[in-house]
Amino acid sequence: MRASLLPYWRLLRAGIREQSTYRLAALGGLVANATFGFLKVAVLFATVRAAGGDLNGYDLGAMSAYIWLSQGLLGSVNLHGRSDFAERIKDGSVAVDFLRPLDVQAASIVQEVGRSLWSLVPRGIPSVLIGGLVVGMTMPTSPGPYLLGAVSLLIGITIGAAVVYLVATAGFWMVETRGLQILYMVVSGFLAGLFVPIALFPGWLLVLAQATPFPSMMMYPIDILSGRVTGAAALGLTAAQLGWLAALGLAGHLLTRAGRHKLEVQGG
Amino acid sequence: MADLAPYRAVLASRIRSQRSYRANFRIDLISSFMVGLVELAEVWVLFHNVHSLGGFTFAQILLVFGLADVAFSLADLAFGHCDNLPTYIRAGKLDVFYLRPQPLLLQLITSDISLRRLARVLVGVVCVVAGLAVNDIAWSASTVLLLVVSLVSGFAIFSAMFVWAAGAQFFLINGAEMTNAFVYGGRYAATQPAAVWNRPLKVVFGFFFPMAFTGYLPTLEILGLPGPEWLPAWLAWCTPLAAVWAWAMAMLFWRIGVRHYQGGGG
Amino acid sequence: MSPIIETRELTRDFHVRDGLRRKRIRAVDEMSFSVDAGAAVGYIGANGAGKSTTIKMLTGILVPTSGEVRTCDLRPVQDRRRLAREVGVVFGQRSQLWWDLPVRESFTILASIHALSSADERARTDELVDRLEMSEYLGTPVRQLSLGQRMRAEVAAALLHSPRLVILDEPTIGLDVLSKQRLREFLVQERQTHGTTLLLTTHDMGDIERLCDRVLVVDHGHLAYDGTLDGLSRTVGAQRVLVVDLAEQTPDLLGIPDTAHLGSESRGLRQRLAFDAERTTAARVLGAVSEQAEVLDLSIEEPDIEDVVRRVYAASR
Numbered sequence: 001m002r003a004s005l006l007p008y009w010r011l012l013r014a015g016i017r018e019q020s021t022y023r024l025a026a027l028g029g030l031v032a033n034a035t036f037g038f039l040k041v042a043v044l045f046a047t048v049r050a051a052g053g054d055l056n057g058y059d060l061g062a063m064s065a066y067i068w069l070s071q072g073l074l075g076s077v078n079l080h081g082r083s084d085f086a087e088r089i090k091d092g093s094v095a096v097d098f099l100r101p102l103d104v105q106a107a108s109i110v111q112e113v114g115r116s117l118w119s120l121v122p123r124g125i126p127s128v129l130i131g132g133l134v135v136g137m138t139m140p141t142s143p144g145p146y147l148l149g150a151v152s153l154l155i156g157i158t159i160g161a162a163v164v165y166l167v168a169t170a171g172f173w174m175v176e177t178r179g180l181q182i183l184y185m186v187v188s189g190f191l192a193g194l195f196v197p198i199a200l201f202p203g204w205l206l207v208l209a210q211a212t213p214f215p216s217m218m219m220y221p222i223d224i225l226s227g228r229v230t231g232a233a234a235l236g237l238t239a240a241q242l243g244w245l246a247a248l249g250l251a252g253h254l255l256t257r258a259g260r261h262k263l264e265v266q267g268g
Numbered sequence: 269m270a271d272l273a274p275y276r277a278v279l280a281s282r283i284r285s286q287r288s289y290r291a292n293f294r295i296d297l298i299s300s301f302m303v304g305l306v307e308l309a310e311v312w313v314l315f316h317n318v319h320s321l322g323g324f325t326f327a328q329i330l331l332v333f334g335l336a337d338v339a340f341s342l343a344d345l346a347f348g349h350c351d352n353l354p355t356y357i358r359a360g361k362l363d364v365f366y367l368r369p370q371p372l373l374l375q376l377i378t379s380d381i382s383l384r385r386l387a388r389v390l391v392g393v394v395c396v397v398a399g400l401a402v403n404d405i406a407w408s409a410s411t412v413l414l415l416v417v418s419l420v421s422g423f424a425i426f427s428a429m430f431v432w433a434a435g436a437q438f439f440l441i442n443g444a445e446m447t448n449a450f451v452y453g454g455r456y457a458a459t460q461p462a463a464v465w466n467r468p469l470k471v472v473f474g475f476f477f478p479m480a481f482t483g484y485l486p487t488l489e490i491l492g493l494p495g496p497e498w499l500p501a502w503l504a505w506c507t508p509l510a511a512v513w514a515w516a517m518a519m520l521f522w523r524i525g526v527r528h529y530q531g532g533g534g
Numbered sequence: 535m536s537p538i539i540e541t542r543e544l545t546r547d548f549h550v551r552d553g554l555r556r557k558r559i560r561a562v563d564e565m566s567f568s569v570d571a572g573a574a575v576g577y578i579g580a581n582g583a584g585k586s587t588t589i590k591m592l593t594g595i596l597v598p599t600s601g602e603v604r605t606c607d608l609r610p611v612q613d614r615r616r617l618a619r620e621v622g623v624v625f626g627q628r629s630q631l632w633w634d635l636p637v638r639e640s641f642t643i644l645a646s647i648h649a650l651s652s653a654d655e656r657a658r659t660d661e662l663v664d665r666l667e668m669s670e671y672l673g674t675p676v677r678q679l680s681l682g683q684r685m686r687a688e689v690a691a692a693l694l695h696s697p698r699l700v701i702l703d704e705p706t707i708g709l710d711v712l713s714k715q716r717l718r719e720f721l722v723q724e725r726q727t728h729g730t731t732l733l734l735t736t737h738d739m740g741d742i743e744r745l746c747d748r749v750l751v752v753d754h755g756h757l758a759y760d761g762t763l764d765g766l767s768r769t770v771g772a773q774r775v776l777v778v779d780l781a782e783q784t785p786d787l788l789g790i791p792d793t794a795h796l797g798s799e800s801r802g803l804r805q806r807l808a809f810d811a812e813r814t815t816a817a818r819v820l821g822a823v824s825e826q827a828e829v830l831d832l833s834i835e836e837p838d839i840e841d842v843v844r845r846v847y848a849a850s851r
């Protein structure tokens with residue numbers, strides 16, 4: 001068992017190392033995070049104030065926590081839909097991947113997660129610090145939310161990688177998956193709560209969002225980390241995340257098999 | 269118009285090849301339309317919670333959103349291809365542009381076109397029309413003039429943003445997100461009621477990157493609203509100046525970038 | 535008549551990041567040379583010697599750090615667009631064709647890029663298609679071509695506007711023998727019919743021998759040799775090698791005039807003899823060998839360009 005997991009551990013570390021070489025890219029990402037963050041502060045704070053200081057449970061401190069946590073996760077949760085795996089299908093190198101004695105889906109997701117984890121260092125944490133220092137925010141004072149939040153965050157990042165993997169598998173059947181990727185980018189960002197917390201959605205839209213895996217990628221980890229959702233409710237969110245992860249993993253597994261079959265029968 | 273023939277030839281072939289993958293093209297159109305729709309939804313959700321924001325109602329912000337979005341999506345259609353510059357540099361494709369007797373920037377812009385982006389213009393147009401219909405507007409010749417001037421200038425401003433970003437790519441290579449912060453962050457800013465901005469944001473997105481000029485200021489003037497500190501409504505008439513400023517900066521960056529070019533990889 | 539290429543103390547630096555420090559690399563170092571119209575010049579040197587960088591400065595892609603360069607009597611950077619009409623460039627590792635379009639369509643687009651009249655376009659395309667034997671794959675998308683086919687299409691694309699000066703950066707890299715042969719024959723013809731000036735870099739001595747009457751050797755951005763190919767052979771004693779497969783095991787062939795025995799394999803079934811093309815010919819060597827043993831098969835190895843370059847470097851230091 002241990003020996004069979006070792007390659008994935010190595011792939012995770014390779015993903016981390018690889019990402020850590022892109023220093024200028026990380027700086028660029030931080031600038032983008034902060035710029036969008038300040039714009040979100042302007043418009044969302046104005047909304048809270050217009051609502052008389054409390055907007056569906058969000059006061060200014062809670063809103064700030066939401067804004068800067070979501071900005072911090074922006075570099076780690078894949079909301080853009082691009083992936084190495086999509087490229088590898090497109091240029092045909094996926095055939096090589098299938099020759100390796102590794103599960104292609106797991107290997108691809110693990111590497112993606114490695115890259116995302118690294119991004120927390122130069123982009124994620126500094127974004128939250130900038131927000132905390134410049135704007136100020138309300139964060140929980142007990143360790144519980146941080147511990148469960150960290151778990152939830154890891155699951156969220158993995159769900160992101162798993163969904164993007166699904167998007168990439170479309171490449172087995174389509175010549176060009178750019179349109180699909182853009183569709184993913186738009187829908188995932190909105191429903192994950194990137195620009196507006198989903199608690200502010202009207203009822204029907206909230207239900208719609210909760211019927212997708214997107215809030216599990218970003219909104220739920222933020223709710224837990226910021227202490228908005230605690231106790232049994234927080235455990236409930238984490239359970240929902242795990243459910244999504246299992247479902248997405250299975251779907252990816254089936255699509256990989258079908259895609260591989262397609263490659264073997266019809267060629268790349 | 270013999271001079272345009274080379275660009276036409278390239279674009280025509282790109283368009284043919286895009287339309288030849290029909291299924292893809294349809295998905296592209298849908299996703300592009302969704303981009304516009306979701307961006308509108310982001311604004312709408314806020315107004316679902318409060319009646320007015322930064323002195324604007326949803327009906328009024330519709331006009332801001334529409335004007336900015338039409339200008340942005342048209343610029344995206346024409347100049348959005350500049351985003352591919354880092355890819356071209358890495359693949360050495362830019363070397364090939366240097367070997368052809370056309371201006372580099374024109375070659376870059378016309379090396380491809382994404383027709384799908386047309387679908388997004390549609391969302392903006394509907395918002396402009398709706399915004400003009402539902403608001404109480406004292407129509408006059410100057411209202412019409414201002415609309416036309418701000419759409420044309422807004423297009424020029426966003427186009428300049430793409431060119432500015434492309435010029436900066438010669439230095440950044442892997443740091444495209446740095447410029448995205450201002451190009452796409454700029455689009456996001458342009459659809460906000462600028463009265464909610466603090467002073468630093470007003471400097472950055474009001475004047476340095478003149479985003480407020482693309483939708484917010486013209487809407488103030490058309491609706492006869494006064495405007496916040498630093499952004500009085502009459503500035504709407506200076507939109508062409510903002511466009512000139514944006515292009516001056518864009519061309520400066522582009523010039524410096526082209527001369528800095530280190531040659532493609534490999 | 536003024537030369538078609540002229541450089542004076544042409545220099546180009548690159549700044550690269552080495553860990554955290556920035557390091558300066560001088561890719562081309564005060565290079566001065568000139569090329570007359572109609573000449574065919576081979577430009578050789580080890581990997582990283584500065585060949586491509588020179589070419590990019592000659593064509594206006596890179597701005598020189600210092601020094602002067604004139605190509606076709608124009609300043610490459612300032613007059614880039616006018617220069618583009620006079621020069622055709624092939625980069626062996628870059629494509630200027632449209633990847634997903636049929637070859638023919640790339641030619642049509644390039645013709646309008648260079649503003650060819652439709653009569654000129656037709657005449658020139660026909661000529662190139664005919665001489666480069668491209669007719670059977672004109673309708674094939676570029677991405678489906680073999681390397682040899684693609685390279686011929688690249689050359690045609692660079693020459694479509696009948697440039698006065700043609701610059702080729704490693705045009706034969708990775709090509710099979712037959713494709714190389716075709717390309718060389720075409721370039722020879724093109725020079726004969728149109729008087730085109732040729733500057734090419736290559737790792738293949740065969741290209742130089744068949745195509746060029748002058749050779750420039752560059753070493754770490756410096757010009758290490760400038761002269762004729764014969765002169766180069768004389769300086770460095772570039773030799774060809776005749777490899778013979780013999781019918782039966784034979785003692786080393788030591789006494790053949792004007793040759794040096796390099797070695798034997800399989801107890802003398804295969805032997806390698808070096809000879810100097812200045813002093814004898816392959817035919818004469820073969821004749822002498824046949825007198826001593828029955829020859830079943832033979833091949834001639836071109837002098838290895840890396841070897842030639844190494845010797846030039848050694849001699850010039």
Ligand SMILES: Nc1ncnc2c1ncn2[C@@H]1O[C@H](COP(=O)(O)OP(=O)(O)O)[C@@H](O)[C@H]1O
Nearest residue numbers: 530531548550561580581582583584585586587
């Ligand atoms: N864009 C660049 N950035 C940094 N160094 C470069 C760049 N292009 C070339 N070099 C360096 O300049 C030197 C000469 O390169 P080049 O002209 O490509 O050599 P050649 O074509 O003879 O193989 C090499 O040391 C190479 O690493």
Ligand SMILES: [Mg+2]
Nearest residue numbers: 585586587703
């Ligand atoms: Mg080279």
